[in-house]
Amino acid sequence: MxxxxxxxxxxxxxGPPVAKGDAPAPRPAPAPARERTGGVLNVFSHGMLVLxxxxxxxxxxxxxxxxxxxDRSIFSSPWALPDRLHFENWARAWTDAxxxxxxxxxxxxxxxxxxGTLVLGSMAAYVLARFxxxxxxxxxxxxxxxxxxxxxxxxxxxxxxxxxxxxxNTIHGLILVYIAYSLPFTVFFLTAFFRTLPNSIAxxxxxDGASHSRTFFQIMLPMAKPGLISxxxxxxxxxWNQYMLPTVLNTDPDKRVLTQGLVQLAVSQGYxxxxxxxxxxxxxxMLPVLAAYIIFQRQVVQGLTAGALK
Amino acid sequence: xxxxxxxxxxGFLAVPLGLYALFVVWPFIQxxxxxxxxxxxxSPEFKxxxxxxxxxxxxxxxxxxxxxxxxxxxxxLPLVTLGLALFFAFMINVGGRRRRGGPxxxxxxxxxxxxxxxxxxxxxxxxxxxxxxxxxxxxxxGAINSLLRGIGLDGLQPLWLGDPDLALWCVMAVLVWSMVGxxxxxxxxxxxxxxxxxxxxxxxxxxxxxxxxxxxTLPLLWDTVQSGWVYMGILALGAESFAVVQIMTTGPGGPxxxxxxxxxxxxxxxxxxxxxxxxxxxxxxxLIVTLAFAAVVMRLGRRERLEx
Numbered sequence: 010m011x012x013x014x015x016x017x018x019x020x021x022x023x024g025p026p027v028a029k030g031d032a033p034a035p036r037p038a039p040a041p042a043r044e045r046t047g048g049v050l051n052v053f054s055h056g057m058l059v060l061x062x063x064x065x066x067x068x069x070x071x072x073x074x075x076x077x078x079x080d081r082s083i084f085s086s087p088w089a090l091p092d093r094l095h096f097e098n099w100a101r102a103w104t105d106a107x108x109x110x111x112x113x114x115x116x117x118x119x120x121x122x123x124x125g126t127l128v129l130g131s132m133a134a135y136v137l138a139r140f141x142x143x144x145x146x147x148x149x150x151x152x153x154x155x156x157x158x159x160x161x162x163x164x165x166x167x168x169x170x171x172x173x174x175x176x177x178n179t180i181h182g183l184i185l186v187y188i189a190y191s192l193p194f195t196v197f198f199l200t201a202f203f204r205t206l207p208n209s210i211a212x213x214x215x216x217d218g219a220s221h222s223r224t225f226f227q228i229m230l231p232m233a234k235p236g237l238i239s240x241x242x243x244x245x246x247x248x249w250n251q252y253m254l255p256t257v258l259n260t261d262p263d264k265r266v267l268t269q270g271l272v273q274l275a276v277s278q279g280y281x282x283x284x285x286x287x288x289x290x291x292x293x294x295m296l297p298v299l300a301a302y303i304i305f306q307r308q309v310v311q312g313l314t315a316g317a318l319k
Numbered sequence: 320x321x322x323x324x325x326x327x328x329x330g331f332l333a334v335p336l337g338l339y340a341l342f343v344v345w346p347f348i349q350x351x352x353x354x355x356x357x358x359x360x361x362s363p364e365f366k367x368x369x370x371x372x373x374x375x376x377x378x379x380x381x382x383x384x385x386x387x388x389x390x391x392x393x394x395x396l397p398l399v400t401l402g403l404a405l406f407f408a409f410m411i412n413v414g415g416r417r418r419r420g421g422p423x424x425x426x427x428x429x430x431x432x433x434x435x436x437x438x439x440x441x442x443x444x445x446x447x448x449x450x451x452x453x454x455x456x457x458x459x460x461g462a463i464n465s466l467l468r469g470i471g472l473d474g475l476q477p478l479w480l481g482d483p484d485l486a487l488w489c490v491m492a493v494l495v496w497s498m499v500g501x502x503x504x505x506x507x508x509x510x511x512x513x514x515x516x517x518x519x520x521x522x523x524x525x526x527x528x529x530x531x532x533x534x535x536t537l538p539l540l541w542d543t544v545q546s547g548w549v550y551m552g553i554l555a556l557g558a559e560s561f562a563v564v565q566i567m568t569t570g571p572g573g574p575x576x577x578x579x580x581x582x583x584x585x586x587x588x589x590x591x592x593x594x595x596x597x598x599x600x601x602x603x604x605x606l607i608v609t610l611a612f613a614a615v616v617m618r619l620g621r622r623e624r625l626e627x
Contacts, residue, residue, distance in 0.1 A: 054406075054410045055410070057406070057407070057410070058407060058433055061403075061407065061433075061437065061499070062432075062433055062436045062437065064496070065436055065437060065439055065440060065496070065500065066436060066439070068451055068452070068455060068462075068496075069439065071455075071462055072451055083460070084459075084460040085460075086465070087460060087461065087462045087465040088462065088465055088466065088469060129334055129335040130335065132331040132332075132334075132335060133331065133332055133335040133336065136327075136328050136331045136332050137332075140324065140327075140328055142324075142325065142328055148332065148336060151339075151344065152339065155343050155344075156553075157553055157609060157610065157613055158347060158606060158609070159553075159556060159557045159582065159602065159605045159606055159609050160557060160558060161557060161558075161561065161582045161585045161586060161605065162347060162585070162599065162602035162603065162605060162606050163343060163346035163347045163350060164346070164586075164589075165346075165350060165353070165360070165585065165589040165595055165598050165599050165602060166345075166346040166350050166353060166599070167342060167346040168360075168589075168590070169360070170341070170342070170345065170346060170349075171342075185338060186342050188338060189339050189341070189342035189343050190342070190343060192335060192338070192339050193339075193343075196335075220323070220327075221323060221324070221327035222327060222330070222331070225331075246442055249444070250443070250445065250446070250447075251444075252444060252445065252446040252558070252561075252562045253557075253558045253561050253562065256565075257586070257590065267444075268444045268446035268447065271446065271447060271450060272446055272450060272566055275450055275453070275566075288454075291450060291451060294444070294447055295443055295447060298442050298443060298444075299439065299442065299443070301442075302438070302439070302442040303435075306435060309438075309442065310434075310438060310504050313441065313501065313504075314501070314508060
């Protein structure tokens with residue numbers, strides 16, 4: 010960085026302006042040639058960037074547009090703008106297609122799962138990160154191993170375990186399973202996080218007579234807030250968007266969560282033919298998450314990418 | 320800090336560990352055990368049958384098809400996704416025209432906008448994305464064929480998900496669409512930590528953009544690429560491919576088993592066909608494939624590790 014001064018030709022001789030393509034100063038011979046091929050490349054690659062942005066946004070806009078159309082025009086001309094805004098699609102999806110119920114179930118399941126995951130995950134991670142005891146490493150690797158194992162393998166017996174406990178097709182059963190399957194990453198992430206926190210404050214609290222658990226809840230947990238936010242966002246999105254676990258463990262139509270409900274709706278609309286209502290439901294499910302992402306953009310990106318880098 | 324230490328440790332670990340053991344570890348162990356039985360899942364009775372399920376699996380044509388497709392998901396899919404993501408991330412972070420007085424390396428104009436937009440699909444549920452694209456792929460009224468008709472390509476109206484030769488690619492394209500943005504952002508973070516003087520030195524030596532990418536960016540980013548590949552491969556072998564194949568394809572897994580994957584086959588055998596023991600056998604195969612995949616990818620890159 011130090012060689013690039015804002016004023017271009019600092020040395021008298023035509024020294025290193027190779028790095029500054031746009032500089033109007035006389036360039037040495039090789040520079041213009043590279044500039045030209047660079048220009049072609051630039052148009053191509055910039056075009057690719059624009060194209061991909063278009064390809065990402067288009068399907069989403071198309072879904073929003075379609076949710077305001079009537080059934081006939083959805084099929085006859087998928088790209089035409091709606092003749093008018095059919096808000097009744099949204100009303101129908103919310104009440105008749107029971108999107109409201111699916112929303113409520115999802116909020117309940119994700120709300121309790123998220124709190125449970127963060128509380129239990131941080132407790133386990135704290136102990137594993139800061140206390141030496143026999144079996145510490147074993148338990149740590151037991152948790153970590155869960156990240157790379159195919160969940161479907163466990164789901165076959167899990168269905169019967171959950172069934173035998175009377176938790177099949179219940180909201181609280183689903184919550185417990187969500188927490189259990191969120192623990193590996195949460196423990197992995199928070200263990201690393203607790204290790205980075207300084208020891209001195211906890212020790213001071215301990216010397217002042219605070220118990221281990223009080224030190225944890227009143228000192229360490231507030232200090233771990235940035236880590237909790239990151240892993241919380243990661244888990245929120247993972248649990249809100251979860252499809253495989255509820256598909257296997259939660260087959261009662263009244264207890265369905267959003268993703269399941271929509272897929273089921275798509276199947277049943279094949280008979281009823283209310284496609285516009287289905288699109289309204291799809292958009293309804295997409296919008297809150299997209300809105301939350303745009304508002305908390307930086308935190309979401311940090312939360313989702315933090316784990317993969319470690 | 321010894322006072323009450325063990326009571327505290329036990330108190331804090333008991334609930335999370337108990338929950339985890341009951342709902343995750345124990346079912347995994349049971350699964351492996353069940354793969355040696357003839358358990359149907361419908362009745363509690365079963366007996367040991369040794370390696371019968373494994374023998375049956377090796378003769379099962381659909382198993383081999385599923386395995387082949389799953390391997391495609393773990394190898395081809397990440398190659399395409401990571402390749403695209405590397406290209407975009409490089410353009411966004413390093414590929415910009417060098418502006419007067421600006422830093423030596425900079426991204427193209429609007430780079431933060433691209434990063435925000437590319438990440439959109441990542442926050443959506445893969446189930447919702449799959450539903451959306453199932454509509455777009457519809458051969459008669461779908462958005463894609465209608466677009467092709469609109470630009471005068473009336474002759475080009477593929478069946479997409481209905482065509483056994485195309486269906487798997489259609490499904491994989493959806494996962495590419497939804498995951499590229501995540502890796503663009505991940506690689507951007509990695510590229511930002513590469514020291515600028517390396518780029519400066521390369522530019523002074525007359526290196527073009529392609530050379531800079533292959534000689535500097537890629538080698539220094541290799542660790543991130545590698546762990547990204549493992550991360551994506553595990554997802555693509557498991558939950559993500561289950562959702563897209565189960566939601567989008569006819570059958571699901573069709574037409575003519577052209578899109579079936581191991582994780583879907585496990586699900587169908589256990590919860591549709593009442594062959595729980597055989598399902599766990601395929602699940603064990605999936606476990607072996609996943610672990611072998613991770614080990615191979617991690618091993619592939621070890622030689623190229625660079626320090627900076």
